Amino acid sequence: MPFPRIVIAAVAVITMVSPVLADLVIPDLAAQHAFNPNWPPHAKFHDAQYMVMTVLLGLIGLALILWPGRDAHRSTLCAAAVVATPWLGMAGALLFPETATYDPEFADQTVFILGLHGQLFLALILLTALLGALVVSSRRAIRPGSDQPLSR
Numbered sequence: 001m002p003f004p005r006i007v008i009a010a011v012a013v014i015t016m017v018s019p020v021l022a023d024l025v026i027p028d029l030a031a032q033h034a035f036n037p038n039w040p041p042h043a044k045f046h047d048a049q050y051m052v053m054t055v056l057l058g059l060i061g062l063a064l065i066l067w068p069g070r071d072a073h074r075s076t077l078c079a080a081a082v083v084a085t086p087w088l089g090m091a092g093a094l095l096f097p098e099t100a101t102y103d104p105e106f107a108d109q110t111v112f113i114l115g116l117h118g119q120l121f122l123a124l125i126l127l128t129a130l131l132g133a134l135v136v137s138s139r140r141a142i143r144p145g146s147d148q149p150l151s152r
Helices: 003-025 041-066 072-093 104-109 118-140
Strands: none
Touching: 003 041, 003 072, 003 118, 041 072, 072 118
């Protein structure tokens, strides 16, 4: 499997696993999400919706990258777009009024890396990895109407 597809597959697995670990499994983090007694049931519903959605998006991305069909480059692009969706959505969520990356009660437990909330830092790393994989994949793609690669 070409390296760009390996990168996208890895991001797909991280996309499937990390929200479930952070929001449901790891006790200190789950206490801020699924098991936060201060969250109303509707907020917990949307957290659960996000976890299920990211697992599904990761599975779709994996399916696209592992079984690319006749047009491997197009499948690679689609897989990258699918697995980028929840990470881009995280950044987009901050554009809405009164949203935050953490609840004030957990301010002292929140991890910041280079001034970014840990989740946003991870999103930035994964989106950068996806972009890099797409650049490499595009450079290897075959030009329309030709059997020759663009460059190696």
